[in-house]
Amino acid sequence: MFSMSAVVPRSLRLLLHGLAPRSPAPPLQWPVRAVIADIRVLGSWGRGGSHDRGWASGANGEGEGEEPEEEELLSAEPLLPTASQRVCVLHPDVKGRAGRTPRHTELQVAEAAALVHALHGWSVVLTLVVPTRVPDSRLVFGKGNFQDLTEKIRGCPDITSVFLNVERMATPTKKELEAAWGVEVFDRFTIVLHIFRCNARTKEARLQLALAEIPLLRSTLSRRSAWLDHEGRGSRYIMGSGESFTELRHRVMKEKEAKIRRALERLRDKRSLLRRQRTQREFPIVSVVGYTNCGKTTLIKALTGEAAMQPCNQLFATLDVTAHAGSLPSRIPVLYVDTIGFLSQLPHSLIQSFSATLEDVAHSDVIMHVRDMSHPNTEQQKTSVLSTLQSLQLPSALLDSMLEVHNKVDLVPGYSPSGSGVLAVSALLGHGLDELKVALEKSVLQATGRQVLTLCVQLGGPQLSWLYKEATVQHVQELPETGAAHVTVIISRAAYGRFRKLFPE
Numbered sequence: 368m369f370s371m372s373a374v375v376p377r378s379l380r381l382l383l384h385g386l387a388p389r390s391p392a393p394p395l396q397w398p399v400r401a402v403i404a405d406i407r408v409l410g411s412w413g414r415g416g417s418h419d420r421g422w423a424s425g426a427n428g429e430g431e432g433e434e435p436e437e438e439e440l441l442s443a444e445p446l447l448p449t450a451s452q453r454v455c456v457l458h459p460d461v462k463g464r465a466g467r468t469p470r471h472t473e474l475q476v477a478e479a480a481a482l483v484h485a486l487h488g489w490s491v492v493l494t495l496v497v498p499t500r501v502p503d504s505r506l507v508f509g510k511g512n513f514q515d516l517t518e519k520i521r522g523c524p525d526i527t528s529v530f531l532n533v534e535r536m537a538t539p540t541k542k543e544l545e546a547a548w549g550v551e552v553f554d555r556f557t558i559v560l561h562i563f564r565c566n567a568r569t570k571e572a573r574l575q576l577a578l579a580e581i582p583l584l585r586s587t588l589s590r591r592s593a594w595l596d597h598e599g600r601g602s603r604y605i606m607g608s609g610e611s612f613t614e615l616r617h618r619v620m621k622e623k624e625a626k627i628r629r630a631l632e633r634l635r636d637k638r639s640l641l642r643r644q645r646t647q648r649e650f651p652i653v654s655v656v657g658y659t660n661c662g663k664t665t666l667i668k669a670l671t672g673e674a675a676m677q678p679c680n681q682l683f684a685t686l687d688v689t690a691h692a693g694s695l696p697s698r699i700p701v702l703y704v705d706t707i708g709f710l711s712q713l714p715h716s717l718i719q720s721f722s723a724t725l726e727d728v729a730h731s732d733v734i735m736h737v738r739d740m741s742h743p744n745t746e747q748q749k750t751s752v753l754s755t756l757q758s759l760q761l762p763s764a765l766l767d768s769m770l771e772v773h774n775k776v777d778l779v780p781g782y783s784p785s786g787s788g789v790l791a792v793s794a795l796l797g798h799g800l801d802e803l804k805v806a807l808e809k810s811v812l813q814a815t816g817r818q819v820l821t822l823c824v825q826l827g828g829p830q831l832s833w834l835y836k837e838a839t840v841q842h843v844q845e846l847p848e849t850g851a852a853h854v855t856v857i858i859s860r861a862a863y864g865r866f867r868k869l870f871p872e
Contacts, residue, residue: 407624447553447561451488453525456480458532459507461500472496474744475714479532482555485538485562492525505540506547507531513547527551532560555777559710571634576772577628585620635726639745651701651811657737658748659708662774666737666794667691667703670804673732688727696801697857699817699839704731711751729761732814734769740791741778745828770810772803812857819853828841837862 373606389807426720448511457480458476461467480491497516499508508599520526528551532546536554542551563576655663668676690704704727728734737743738753739782756766771789776782777793792799810816819841824830834840838858858866 391817409600422470433673447557448528448551451490452486453490453492455495455520455526455529456482456483456491456532457492457529458494458496459502459722460496461502462498462500470743471747474747475532478744479530479555482558483530486558486565493519493523495519500531500824502644505537505543507540507544517547520550528553530554533701537647544851571631574627574631574634578631581624581627619820651699651815652704652727652731653701653733653735653807653811654704655729655735655737656706656728656752657708658739658742658752659710661708661737661739661742661748662794663708663737664705666772666792667693667705669702669794669797669800688725695811696804697808697841699808699857700812700865701807704728709748725759728756729759731765731808734761734765735770735772735807737772737774739766739775740773740782741775759764768810768814772807782824807868816860817857818860818863819855819857821853822866823851824854824870825851828870830866833866833869834858837865 371391402872432854456474456476458479458481462473474495476496480494484487493563495516497508497512499512501507503510508516529544533554534553535556536544541552541554541561560576560579563572563579579665655667655861657663662675667673671691673691677692688707689705693701695701696763706725706728734756736749738749742748771786771788773782773784773789773791776784776791777796777798782791790799790803792803794800812819822830822834824834827850831852834854834856838856840854840856842855843852844854
């Protein structure tokens with residue numbers, strides 16, 4: 368539970384609990400209420416709204432048994448309104464920007480609308496594409512266009528909020544736009560972050576999101592601090608603490624961020640331990656990456672036959688990294704790692720926050736890049752994925768050996784892959800999976816240093832059972848006249864070294 372004594376001075380705690388000191392306590396003034404609200408926003412009290420029940424309680428039962436400090440960190444107020452929203456998607460079409468074409472703009476607007484539809488109860492009632500030469504100005508648009516926008520938005524009573532399709536809005540910009548249009552205005556960062564919140568399931572994903580929210584919360588606190596300073600209240604001290612309201616808010620924020628980082632570091636250590644255990648067991652790892660909603664989960668389900676996997680046709684349906692066991696044609700066991708989907712203009716702080724999770728990609732043996740070939744913007748999606756992978760500073764050998772898989776080819780009549788080394792599949796219909804498994808096996812053998820050997824072993828000795836346990840036995844040809852057998856195996860260099868040490872020739 369949250370300990371008020373760690374943050375709030377005793378005199379303020381008495382006010383909050385209604386326990387009056389010797390002299391009658393005055394009613395709570397606005398600055399005190401602001402402190403209470405800010406502490407709630409920072410995750411010290413209460414739970415989120417209906418959109419955030421899974422986030423606060425820990426879906427799939429994982430919230431049970433969490434450390435009190437981490438449970439406190441995972442409590443949060445909703446980022447967006449919990450009620451249904453009728454949204455105006457507003458796309459600033461920046462003149463002179465490289466790659467600006469009508470088709471590219473159309474696809475950006477379609478993706479923005481898809482982000483809105485990913486939120487339960489949200490719908491798009493109006494889409495506007497407005498040219499601008501001053502996207503970095505306070506009002507984003509020129510004076511004339513801004514006046515026209517204001518008339519359209521205020522003249523449409525169906526609109527309850529505006530999604531401005533930019534990565535981040537400055538605090539003064541958000542304040543002025545909301546004042547002019549009379550509705551709440553959200554940027555891409557806030558929308559994507561809230562979608563992540565709704566889909567996060569594991570404690571690690573939720574902590575990473577809490578860390579990603581820090582810049583948003585910090586800007587909110589800065590706006591409130593500026594208001595207090597303007598009113599001459601920001602420098603007032605909480606009774607007996609020697610600490611002003613502004614200082615208290617920023618200290619609570621700093622302490623929250625430090626606690627989240629410590630909790631993530633503990634989880635990072637656990638993840639490293641699991642990776643070491645997988646390495647010791649010599650399980651080949653195939654990381655499956657791709658743009659969001661490209662069909663990664665459906666493809667892994669088709670490759671493994673795991674019935675429990677439930678793919679969803681929506682953005683960011685997979686947010687938590689999960690591993691799924693499968694086997695290749697030669698019966699080599701392999702682990703497929705399902706990763707978070709990528710997005711163009713994915714906010715940098717989100718990439719940073721999920722860097723610990725994406726470390727699994729860096730420690731894999733093979734990367735499989737899945738592309739949705741039915742999407743009209745598939746080439747731009749490929750560029751976004753490769754750019755994100757390069758930003759993770761992955762080993763060059765891992766990137767160079769990456770397999771490119773063209774998915775959903777059943778939706779593209781007459782499709783034929785261009786370029787060598789490209790594999791065309793339909794994960795939903797099962798087309799091309801056998802060829803994909805063969806290519807995966809070749810890549811895994813090369814990446815892990817496994818080799819195909821034929822060994823002569825005695826049938827009555829321990830060698831054969833050892834090989835069944837530590838290698839992948841392909842074929843056994845018995846030699847009855849000698850009591851031995853020729854055993855064809857796929858074995859790693861390390862395992863073969865152990866075999867020769869235990870059973871010297």
